[in-house]
Amino acid sequence: MTDEDKNAPSKPDDSYTVFHGGLVKKKTLSRRAHSFVSPGFLWSLMFLVIPCLALFVVSFTTRGDYGQIEWAFTWDNLKQLAGFGYFGWSADNLLIVWRSIQVAVVTTFLCVVLSYPLAFFLASRPDKSRTVWLTLLLIPFWTNLVIRTYAWFLALAPNMPLALLLQDIGAIDPGAPLYPSTFAVYLGMVSMYLPFVALPLYTAVEKMDWALVEAARDLYSGGWRVFRHAILPQTMPGLSVGITLTLVPAMGMFVVPDMLGGSRYMLIGNLIQQQFGTSRNWPLGAALSLVLMLLTLSALMASRRREINKVEG
Amino acid sequence: MDLKVFAVCKNYGEVEALKYVDLKVEKGEFFTLLGPSGCGKTTLLRVIAGLEMADAGMVMLGGEAITWKPANERPVNTVFQSYALFPHLTVLENISFGLISRRIPKAEAIAKAKEMLDLVQLEGFGDRKPDQMSGGQRQRVALARALANEPELLLLDEPMSALDAKLRVQVQIELRQIQQRLEKTFIMVTHDQQEALTVSDRMAVMNVGEIAQMGDVRSVYDRPKSKFVADFLQTQNFIDAERVSDNRVKTEYGEWTVADDIPWTSGVITVRPENMSVTTDTAACTFKGRVATSLYRGCYQELFLDNGLQVETESVQPFAKGEEVMVHIPEESVVMLND
Structure with a gap:
């Protein structure tokens, strides 16, 4: 050694x-x-997993005469949810679920369509003014949702500029307000969720490699083909974040449709709120929440699976 | 088709990227725009491609003015510096992209794409995605994608800058062979003079938005006209000289006989190190100098003399520091610079 x-x-x-x-x-x-x-x-065990399990259990219990929970397990809540009530079958609940999906999907679609030009506009601003534009986009975002929705009341009220304009072109009756209406619901929903799509999309657009756009142009592409092959694949990460951030909460939204859509514009969120609130029917409310969660979870799983397939494929 | 560029100007704010550039490229020619970064060579290429609009001037392809046509309406294709392959498409889909854009039937487009894969020697790689390929392979795909459209004019924007030295030489040879086989007009942008000399028929050396010198690669290399071109093409030795008679100049190293006409009474001459030689013949001696540093380069040696000149010699015998050498300069290798 x-x-x-x-x-x-x-x-x-x-x-x-x-x-x-x-x-x-x-x-x-x-x-x-x-x-x-x-x-x-x-943290997630205490504040997410345990409450969810409780909700699951409660959805199979019975409502007592005074709104209390009685621990007699039954399928009645799910049957009632599917439309089998005291007076036979009605499509009301299924219609509400269908309408909720529709509102969420249309809201998301409108947000995406509006966000693309917005994201390109933001990304093309010089550094100095870009901060100002981003702040402008975020200010409504910092304001309380209820206050913002009340602001829409004011903007959509009778004899306000917008109503007067529509009145003059004969779209509405004189003196009529613009809410409650489907239009008002989408207006409120889109203004609520626009930043959730626009901001992730903006970060994706900012990082975009423009050589691909030029290559697509150089290879004789028209506008749609440039978007489909040069812009969409590059902005997909931002877009899928934006869609998830919008689609999921929009499915359970109840404040905006309640205020701007009136009592007849019932969504699953309103229905749940009603069961836990005025109706004092916690078991049915829990069952409805479960359905809502399953809906959003399956949407998330689907998008996740697609992403995994893309990575592997 | 032949390309003509007349008085093209392009400004970016205060910066003049192109100042009244004129250019003529013949059909079937391999033409290179050579210059340091920021000289406007890429801007000129992009103006020809239709990716930038000229502020003034005119671009003509085969007698047709294409100055204001967008890129997707020009019979011109580009190989991008970053290759710009579509990452979500397979190699075959990438190559057939331009054909599909022009609504050529899919079967026909795929057949053409396969033919192009053979041309760039990538048979069997059609189903790969670009990120599953090496840099050299991606470069070939980019070339195949552009050539699949059978462009009248192919533009190459520093196509080999991302390749390592050995691969670069190989690709240069292949590129030259492909161009000669297809007999298409190629215009390449590069900052590598070796690359320009290897592949091109003619070249233009650019300097801050202007063409400093244009011509046959040999003539530009052998007879640079200005100090900028000579320096960019690495002639190394710049010597102040005064005219003595029609074919004699006086320098600090003595009086030399030159072959070219002397256009000034006092100016600068340049001689390439490889055109000089170390001699033992006193009669052939143009000047004498002492060796300050000698570098062994395998098949030749580079000598840095104490008088500031640089000489190359094929002699492989080592030189001692301070050793006196006699240098011969053939009179036709002395180049007069015009500035």
């Missing part, structure tokens, strides 16, 4: 590992990992 060998530090045994260039005991490392993960895990 030479002198060098004697002086060299001995090789550590298998209970050690090199982590980011430092020598750490494997046990310490796994303990550290657990302590990092557990707060978040506990």
